[in-house]
Amino acid sequence: MSHPNWKRVVIKVGSALISPNQQGCSSHYLLSIAQFIVRCRANGTQVVLVSSGSVAAGAHLFPEQEKTNIAVKKAMAAAGQTEMIATWDRLFDFPSAQMLLTHADLRDRERYVSIRETIFSLLDNNILPIVNENDTVTTDKLKVGDNDNLSAMVASAAEADALIICSDIDGLYDKNPHEFDDAKMLKSVETIDQSIYDMAGGAVKGGVGTGGMRTKIEAAEKAVSHGIDTYIINGFTELSFNMLLAGENPGTHFKPHAKPMQENVHWMRHTSNAQGEVIVEGDFDASLAGDAEQLTSSEIIDVKGEFSVGDTILVRKEDGTKLVKAKSNYSSCLLNFIANQENDDFAHEFEEKTGPIISDQHIANLEKE
Numbered sequence: 001m002s003h004p005n006w007k008r009v010v011i012k013v014g015s016a017l018i019s020p021n022q023q024g025c026s027s028h029y030l031l032s033i034a035q036f037i038v039r040c041r042a043n044g045t046q047v048v049l050v051s052s053g054s055v056a057a058g059a060h061l062f063p064e065q066e067k068t069n070i071a072v073k074k075a076m077a078a079a080g081q082t083e084m085i086a087t088w089d090r091l092f093d094f095p096s097a098q099m100l101l102t103h104a105d106l107r108d109r110e111r112y113v114s115i116r117e118t119i120f121s122l123l124d125n126n127i128l129p130i131v132n133e134n135d136t137v138t139t140d141k142l143k144v145g146d147n148d149n150l151s152a153m154v155a156s157a158a159e160a161d162a163l164i165i166c167s168d169i170d171g172l173y174d175k176n177p178h179e180f181d182d183a184k185m186l187k188s189v190e191t192i193d194q195s196i197y198d199m200a201g202g203a204v205k206g207g208v209g210t211g212g213m214r215t216k217i218e219a220a221e222k223a224v225s226h227g228i229d230t231y232i233i234n235g236f237t238e239l240s241f242n243m244l245l246a247g248e249n250p251g252t253h254f255k256p257h258a259k260p261m262q263e264n265v266h267w268m269r270h271t272s273n274a275q276g277e278v279i280v281e282g283d284f285d286a287s288l289a290g291d292a293e294q295l296t297s298s299e300i301i302d303v304k305g306e307f308s309v310g311d312t313i314l315v316r317k318e319d320g321t322k323l324v325k326a327k328s329n330y331s332s333c334l335l336n337f338i339a340n341q342e343n344d345d346f347a348h349e350f351e352e353k354t355g356p357i358i359s360d361q362h363i364a365n366l367e368k369e
């Protein structure tokens with residue numbers, strides 16, 4: 001876990017560190033983070049920064065206005081983003097670049113590949129990518145919604161060795177320490193299961209953070225399955241960064257999987273989301289479900305939702321068992337038409353000509369996990 005072994009890290013910085021009192025940006029806590037980034041780069045480690053804080057930084061420009069009003073929140077993000085980027089940029093004597101992303105960008109394979117290329121191109125030219133969600137254009141359907149999950153998606157896209165989530169708290173506790181005096185911190189987590197999720201609560205009500213600990217666990221789960229060492233650390237203190245540089249663990253460490261998922265399978269499982277569902281017969285052989293050719297219209301009982309060619313779909317049984325997530329080669333409309341044909345020969349011939357319903361190149365078998 002020693003730092004000098006990392007070729008590439010993603011550092012996620014929460015709103016409380018950027019705009020502690022929601023009166024614009026403060027470099028107070030950012031100085032030690034910036035210094036850490038400088039030292040990583042000096043050690044030959046490439047860095048991608050995922051920075052929250054645009055809403056918090058812009059909030060003071062909208063006095064008397066409710067943060068719960070979505071249009072106002074988007075405007076706060078638009079105004080705060082420029083100040084946030086300018087604040088980071090002032091702390092470095094090398095160039096930085098702004099990347100504003102949405103889930104709609106990341107879940108589209110073509111755009112995802114393009115995002116990867118941009119990140120690698122920036123890093124190859126010693127430019128620091130600074131990523132945030134493009135809050136001004138998002139809707140519920142388009143957004144990731146929190147920068148913890150966004151940072152894990154970025155870490156996977158960037159093929160990072162480590163994801164460091166800098167928060168306002170020392171790490172993951174067995175219960176929220178703001179509510180329970182006897183909460184104890186976990187130094188390391190080997191396996192992320194329900195018991196770990198049960199420990200994690202949301203963000204403080206009325207606070208600046210968005211996701212709380214729950215979204216950090218979701219992020220850790222995404223990252224470790226890609227083989228990425230993940231840490232939740234206290235970003236308020238310089239000691240955390242000195243410890244990381246010394247190869248020590250200053251917070252909670254989530255152990256990466258020894259056998260990480262392949263990049264395209266990981267993307268399908270953790271970044272792409274299903275636009276619709278295909279329900280298959282109960283005796284459909286789940287062990288073969290990862291083989292695209294196995295899914296034919298005769299297995300299909302129902303098609304739910306509206307999707308287009310190229311969208312991700314979930315293939316599941318009637319009892320809810322999830323089998324695979326895959327790229328659909330058929331639209332929901334066409335699939336409904338084929339699946340509802342009385343004449344099996346027609347459907348069979350159609351599929352022979354048109355090709356398999358799901359793509360064998362973009363598929364994640366959910367049962368094997």
Ligand SMILES: Nc1ncnc2c1ncn2[C@@H]1O[C@H](COP(=O)(O)OP(=O)(O)O)[C@@H](O)[C@H]1O
Pocket residue numbers: 013014015016052166167168169171172173174175176177178199200201202203204207208209210211212213214
């Ligand atoms: N089990 C837990 N351990 C640590 N913090 C927790 C836990 N459950 C809930 N939290 C809350 O999560 C907060 C950190 O998340 P958040 O406010 O979203 O910060 P950030 O801006 O860094 O993303 C903590 O300050 C704490 O109030």
Ligand SMILES: N[C@@H](CCC(=O)OP(=O)(O)O)C(=O)O
Pocket residue numbers: 013014015016051052053054055056077132133135145146147148208209210211212
């Ligand atoms: N994109 C938002 C941050 C959302 C978010 O997840 O915030 P945080 O929980 O502080 O990491 C912003 O820039 O304000």
